[in-house]
Amino acid sequence: MSGENKIKAAAEKIAGKAKEVVGEVTDNDRLVAEGKAEQAKGDVRNAAEDVKDAFKK
Numbered sequence: 001m002s003g004e005n006k007i008k009a010a011a012e013k014i015a016g017k018a019k020e021v022v023g024e025v026t027d028n029d030r031l032v033a034e035g036k037a038e039q040a041k042g043d044v045r046n047a048a049e050d051v052k053d054a055f056k057k
Contacts, residue, residue, distance in 0.1 A: 016035045019032075
């Protein structure tokens with residue numbers, strides 16, 4: 001996994017979790033959903049990079 005994509009994936013997960021927690025605390029369902037979506041985007045980015053790495057070997 002390239003370092004840049006690894007950092008982007010981690011940042012998306014962290015930002016998503018923060019949004020989710022803030023949404024839960026403020027009872028904002030939209031913010032909770034956005035946070036979960038961002039976390040999922042980070043997971044997808046990680047998975048895509050893992051597939052790329054598998055084919056490079």
